[in-house]
Amino acid sequence: MVAGRVADPSLTVGPALSHFGWRADDWDRIGRATMAGHLLECGAQVCGGYFADPGYKEVPELHAVGYPIAEIDADGDCVIGKADNTGGLVSLATVKEQLLYEVHDPAAYLTPDVVADISDARLEEVGLNRVALKGVRGHARPASLKVNVFHEGGWLAEGEISYAGPRTEARVRLAADVLRQRLAGLALRVDLIGAVSIFGDDEGRLLQATPAGDARDVRLRVAAAHGERAQAERLAREVMALYTCGPAGGGGVRTALTPRLNTLSCLVPREAVPTHFTMLDGEELT
Numbered sequence: 440m441v442a443g444r445v446a447d448p449s450l451t452v453g454p455a456l457s458h459f460g461w462r463a464d465d466w467d468r469i470g471r472a473t474m475a476g477h478l479l480e481c482g483a484q485v486c487g488g489y490f491a492d493p494g495y496k497e498v499p500e501l502h503a504v505g506y507p508i509a510e511i512d513a514d515g516d517c518v519i520g521k522a523d524n525t526g527g528l529v530s531l532a533t534v535k536e537q538l539l540y541e542v543h544d545p546a547a548y549l550t551p552d553v554v555a556d557i558s559d560a561r562l563e564e565v566g567l568n569r570v571a572l573k574g575v576r577g578h579a580r581p582a583s584l585k586v587n588v589f590h591e592g593g594w595l596a597e598g599e600i601s602y603a604g605p606r607t608e609a610r611v612r613l614a615a616d617v618l619r620q621r622l623a624g625l626a627l628r629v630d631l632i633g634a635v636s637i638f639g640d641d642e643g644r645l646l647q648a649t650p651a652g653d654a655r656d657v658r659l660r661v662a663a664a665h666g667e668r669a670q671a672e673r674l675a676r677e678v679m680a681l682y683t684c685g686p687a688g689g690g691g692v693r694t695a696l697t698p699r700l701n702t703l704s705c706l707v708p709r710e711a712v713p714t715h716f717t718m719l720d721g722e723e724l725t
Contacts, residue, residue, distance in 0.1 A: 451476030470577020471515030500526025592701030593666035598678030
């Protein structure tokens with residue numbers, strides 16, 4: 440099945456609906472097929488890929504992880520397994536993680552095809568690397584569709600420089616402070632990769648509230664967005680200047696300037712978005 444931008448589970452719902460001849464408003468069956476597609480949608484994630492966490496959640500032979508297979512019956516219930524003779528793991532835990540992944544409301548998981556309801560869903564191990572999903576229900580699909588509108592969003596400037604050795608984090612913080620003062624007027628995102636980055640924030644409150652530690656290998660990353668290219672370019676020049684304008688020991692500078700494409704999400708009436716499909720036979724594909 441080849442499609443444009445459709446909801447990920449729809450790639451499973453479409454073939455199941457066609458194969459079994461379900462009505463387009465058979466909400467329970469479509470809801471079950473939707474959750475089967477939801478379990479498949481992230482490749483090897485349900486087979487232990489994103490699940491793996493050594494010492495806490497062990498997954499065998501992750502280097503040879505198999506991709507998932509969903510066996511869907513005429514009622515839409517499914518059994519999730521994986522290809523034979525492959526690594527990875529399909530278990531109650533891996534399926535539960537993927538089942539809840541990105542689900543904002545277990546009783547009302549919105550998709551273009553159906554509103555799926557997993558509030559009474561049941562999982563059961565039915566064999567080695569085989570887990571059955573039952574109890575999913577479906578409700579009438581939403582009256583509106585989500586649309587992402589893209590528009591030009593100015594420029595994104597990024598700069599990185601590395602520091603290492605004694606008093607590293609103090610030097611990195613000094614470099615960040617130099618940039619803040621030199622780039623007055625730009626809203627900077629500052630990350631200390633190796634010390635404070637993943638748990639940082641765009642306003643820098645966490646970074647400023649966290650005292651300098653003893654990290655000895657830190658890469659400073661700064662970024663800023665601006666509507667004018669000339670203003671964004673200032674960041675690249677100032678990061679490059681850290682080489683010799685201090686603080687001591689910086690190296691490995693990388694800078695980038697990228698045009699931004701921003702998005703605005705909104706809802707539109709379903710009838711405003713016509714849909715269609717075309718069946719191709721083998722001769723048309725050659």
